[in-house]
Amino acid sequence: MSDEEPSSDFDQEHSEGAGDQPENARISLQEQEYSPKVNGRLQRQHRVFYQRKAKKIEQILSKDPVDIAELRQQSISRGGLLTDDLRRRAWPILLNVNVKNITPKPEAAVLQGHRDYRQVVLDVERSLRRFPPGMEEQHRLSLQDSLVDVIMRVLVKHPELYYYQGFHDICVTFLLVVDEDMAFALVEKLSLGHLRDYMEATMERTTQVLNYLQPLLKKANPELYDYLEGAELGNIFCLSWIITWFGHVLNDIKSILRIYDFFIACHALMPIYLTAAVVLYREKEIFETEQEMPFLHALLSKVPDNLPFEQLLSNAGDLYILYPPVELANEALKRFRRAQAQAAARKQLALQKNAQRKSILPDGNVTFAKVTWWMLGAVASVAVYALYSSMDWDWSSWISHGS
């Protein structure tokens, strides 16, 4: 992607006919298969639609100041920001980055002296899959160097943030579109916002976020929920979806970027809603799979590349309106506490068993009711909520559900 000449021409970059796109990914844009004739017409319609949308985004971006609500709406609605060129211009605005005042890169020694440097290098070295197959090795290597730097710059500037495996998947996505400085600035904002819960010293808050999934599934499809719970599936199968915004599990960079457009403009919990949308979409396959954790984990942990992502994003938005985070919070917290208590009980059992082994002590006190970052950020969520309700096009179905 990024080694192509930047292009604002939608036809070149993302048209249905784009040569490097697999057949199914192209079809998936259309959500349904039709006869060739109808298909041809639809394709034309799509093209016209996307061309208009690109123009509209151009218009929005050319105003000063930019109407951020409008831009968000474009980023969320079908197709998202469409091209890398538009992304380069829109992302900094959506994330409120001051492009004239980006913290300069510290000395290499400072970056390398950080506690997480080693782990970051290990993970970046193993990130080959995230680069376009055709990319020249020299170019890829220099991007990988930049990737390490982007990550380290965020961590060095914010000592309170901890690196997690998967953060590199977020950063590489940005680095494939924007330059190193901008990637750093964008990711820094996200780290302090959408991703904050994942960057704690421990995974406790990440676990709390994950605990929103089951209550959501329970409301949306009780039978499916029962089936998965009966298998004690757990929620690690989607851990990487959530903390990498699907960057780690999808192969098609276009889908990934589209999803990033969506998440950047949405509530921090939206990845949970998209996860639920994916799981719900695969209902049939799930019921056809034996009700055993390993089989369900194996089925679900891989996300097929040919899912109709536009449709699923729309479904995720519906779910968000139907079951906003506040309605799930209680249940999620209960779940979290139950898991904590179970872990404590199990630890206790182990302790009794190993009483003679003095080296084993439980971790310090467990604080159950820690409030997660985005709970505190409820104000922000109201803003996005209002945004949804203000939309009239294509997402009109959401409004009727809004409370």
Added chain:
Amino acid sequence: MSGDLASRHSYDETPHTSRSEMVESAEGGAVQIVEKQVQRRIFKIIVIGDSNVGKTCLTYRFCLGKFPDKTEATIGVDFREKAVHVDGEHLKLQLWDTAGQERFRKSMVQHYYRNVHAVVFVYDMTKMSSFENMPQWIEECDRHNLNKSIPRILVGNKCDAVDRVAVNTNLAQKFADSHNMPLFETSAKDDEKANHVDAIFMTVAHKLKNSKPMMPPHLADFVPGEVPRNVEYISLRGSPHHRGLQTAARGQCGEKSDCGC
């Protein structure tokens, strides 16, 4: 809460049988389910150790028969599976490949420690720190309620990097001895060692097949005499890779009783 614990998570450690057979395709690692009426015991093996020691490559090598050309950091827990044949019985081994980063194992991985039948500890022979962290992993394992009687093995990976070896075999051997585990030094990368990697997991399979009492780890109060010893290498005898294994495993079994071997 503990009542809940007992009923919901009943520690059903006994290997269960499956109604359908899983067939793993080598290409994408995708798992396809082929309906076949077979009864086979399933054993769950968890693979743990520091990040980058080669856990993903080892499980990939065993389950898919080759060294992966592009590995990625494992996020959370990955699942791979292989059907094996042990002394006339079809078994299925489920390998749970875990993330190495400390933050993941603290809270997330516990769910996957449950119902485990065997543990494979992996360190990187070219990296001393990965070996020095072993006691932490072992303690972690104990803490998750895993009884010491379930089979555990220690694997030093990357033995192909001869000139970079940092962990002395004797040292590793002593450590393994002190924890009553067999030690294997191997390589996921070296094609010539492919048989050796297979043999290591097959050793575990043998041990599992033959160790009759598949009791819930937290309930099974270990009775030394109950677990058959020295049974696991028998059917490997005469196979080409047997010697390496024998050498590697020499002296581990038979002295201490609670190694489960």
